[in-house]
Amino acid sequence: MTPVSSHSPHGQSPLRTVQVLGGGNAASSAHVRSLASGLVARGVRVTVCAPVEADHTYDFTGAGAEHVHVPRSSDPASVAALRAACADADLVHAHGLHASFRAVLALSGRRTPLVVTWHNRAHAEGARAHLLRLLERRVVKAAVVVLGTTSDLVDRARRTGARDARLAAVALPGPRRAVADHEDLDPxxxxxxxxxxxxxxxxxxxxxxxxxxxxxxxxxxxxxxxxxxxxxxxxxxxxxxxxxxxxxxxxxxxxxxxxxxxxxxxxxxxxxxxxxxxxxxxxxxxxxxxxxxxxxxxxxxxxxxxxxxxxxxxxxxxxxxxxxxxxxxxxxxxxxxxxxxxxxxxxxxxxxATWPTEDETVAQVLSVYDELTQPLPFT
Missing domain, CATH: 3.40.50.2000 (Glycogen Phosphorylase B;)
Structure with missing residues (x-):
């Protein structure tokens, strides 16, 4: 596999990414932990912004990332903490609707590229469902790329107004217990x-x-x-x-x-x-x-x-x-x-056996980062 560049647009220092988590979804948290580990191994600087409880559970720092505590809230203090953490980022990658909305608020007025991954579909009824649709539209219009873990999530992002929505099926990080053959006698x-x-x-x-x-x-x-x-x-x-x-x-x-x-x-x-x-x-x-x-x-x-x-x-x-x-x-x-x-x-x-490995998942995400942070060629 050809290694993907992990350098900043000017090639002077490693690419710096900020991963933003809401802290409420186990699958997205496990994915970010896997992603952080793979990115760090490829020379990327990674900061994970998530509630402190998420770091205790998923050990982002143990994967080589810096962890910044950002509460699961969109109040001004949380947004300000996230804005400070993103100050020198080359790219911000938010996971889930609420984390993505906080990232949109935190990056307001900045040109930092925002990548969003939709791991799941937000569920709500009545007035809250209308609010979620508004949040989705705000997020997909601000994101440079929306990655959906399934085709129907990609389609949903496109219908909502995403300028660039792509399928990015994430690997299952570290199965809870590998079972090579269910027929083997398990003690x-x-x-x-x-x-x-x-x-x-x-x-x-x-x-x-x-x-x-x-x-x-x-x-x-x-x-x-x-x-x-x-x-x-x-x-x-x-x-x-x-x-x-x-x-x-x-x-x-x-x-x-x-x-x-x-x-x-x-x-x-x-x-x-x-x-x-x-x-x-x-x-x-x-x-x-x-x-x-x-x-x-x-x-x-x-x-x-x-x-x-x-x-x-x-x-x-x-x-x-x-x-x-x-x-x-x-x-x-x-x-x-x-x-x-x-x-x-x-x-x-x-x-x-057809599903992506963790290594393939990291490589695909990093290729998106590389695409968004490379300088335009001179004409």
């Missing part, structure tokens, strides 16, 4: 299955915050469809969120074969123990759990929404969002068909 799996109560029954796994967009209401509806199987599968949902009480009441009142196990840091181990992974969301971009499932050779049933079809291709069972019967039928069909499960494992491994 942790029997113990974990016993702890969860799935020693002699299929184990189904869903992972994600307990909020409305995750589609867990539909998932609970679908669980009634596989109650009749013998033995009845156990569905385990890892995550926390505002719907926990509501979901728990339904599980108890309807006697559903479902367990809420809270936020976990052993998702890789849970995947290794699971028979199927389920993703019933109303929208996803490059879903981390979908990527981890295919890497781990765990058959996946997911909704055909957002960037999911583009991400998984034909390596998963895709169903319409909100269709509990289709979801239940897909799950029961797979549990009854070991040959289909094995085929999905093989297809999943092949599909995962």
């Amino acid at each position: 942790l799996s029997p113990k974990l299955r016993a702890e969860l109560g799935a020693t002699d029954r299929p184990l189904l796994l869903a992972v994600g915050s307990l909020d409305r967009q995750r589609g867990y209401d539909t998932l609970l509806d679908a669980s009634r469809g596989w109650c009749r199987l013998d033995p009845a599968p156990l569905l385990v949902i890892a995550g926390e969120g505002p719907l926990r009480g509501e979901l728990q009441r339904r599980i108890e009142d309807e006697e559903l074969p479902v367990r809420l196990i809270g936020r976990r840091d052993d998702v890789g181990d849970l995947l290794a123990a699971a028979d199927l992974a389920l993703l019933p969301s109303s929208w996803e971009s490059r879903s981390v759990i979908a990527q981890e499932a295919l890497h781990a050779r765990v058959p996946l049933v997911a909704t055909a929404v957002g960037g999911v079809p583009e991400l998984v291709g034909d390596a998963a069972e895709l169903v319409p969002y909100g269709d509990a019967k289709a979801l239940a039928d897909a799950v029961t069909g797979l549990l009854r068909d070991p040959e289909r499960r094995e085929l999905l494992r093989e297809k999943g491994a092949r599909q995962a």
Whole structure:
């Protein structure tokens, strides 16, 4: 691979970039950590502006970047702190809508190029949805380049007014637990299955915050469809969120074969123990759990929404969002068909091999930086 230049426009000093994070999205934070590490290794100076809690979790300084605490707020003090951090930057790269809006405010009146990455789609209803659309328009008009992690995000940026929107599918940074072959005997799996109560029954796994967009209401509806199987599968949902009480009441009142196990840091181990992974969301971009499932050779049933079809291709069972019967039928069909499960494992491994590596992701981003910071040739 030809190395990409890491010099400033005048070639006198290393390129200096500022990465701006809101601090609320795990996928974008992990991406910035990976990006910072790769850029620093290529001689780029990197400053990460993010809440201090994000640095504690993702260790940007450990990747060789400078960290500047900027609260997750658009108040004047936060914008002023960000403006100061960007004072001598050759380029600013903001991740997510709210971080991007703060960067637009901080760079007001300056000619510093702004690159924006959309990792996900902001969700809101009513008046707040209108506000988000206004923020999106303000951001894409100020950005020199908008990078979308999925084709539909790129299309959305173009519809919103972006002058230059490109696909930049980010790598899955450091899977939580590499599983070379799900069929290998994993010494942790029997113990974990016993702890969860799935020693002699299929184990189904869903992972994600307990909020409305995750589609867990539909998932609970679908669980009634596989109650009749013998033995009845156990569905385990890892995550926390505002719907926990509501979901728990339904599980108890309807006697559903479902367990809420809270936020976990052993998702890789849970995947290794699971028979199927389920993703019933109303929208996803490059879903981390979908990527981890295919890497781990765990058959996946997911909704055909957002960037999911583009991400998984034909390596998963895709169903319409909100269709509990289709979801239940897909799950029961797979549990009854070991040959289909094995085929999905093989297809999943092949599909995962097509995704960009961290090195390729860094190289693509750096090529964009190089393009935007090179001096114009003399005519």
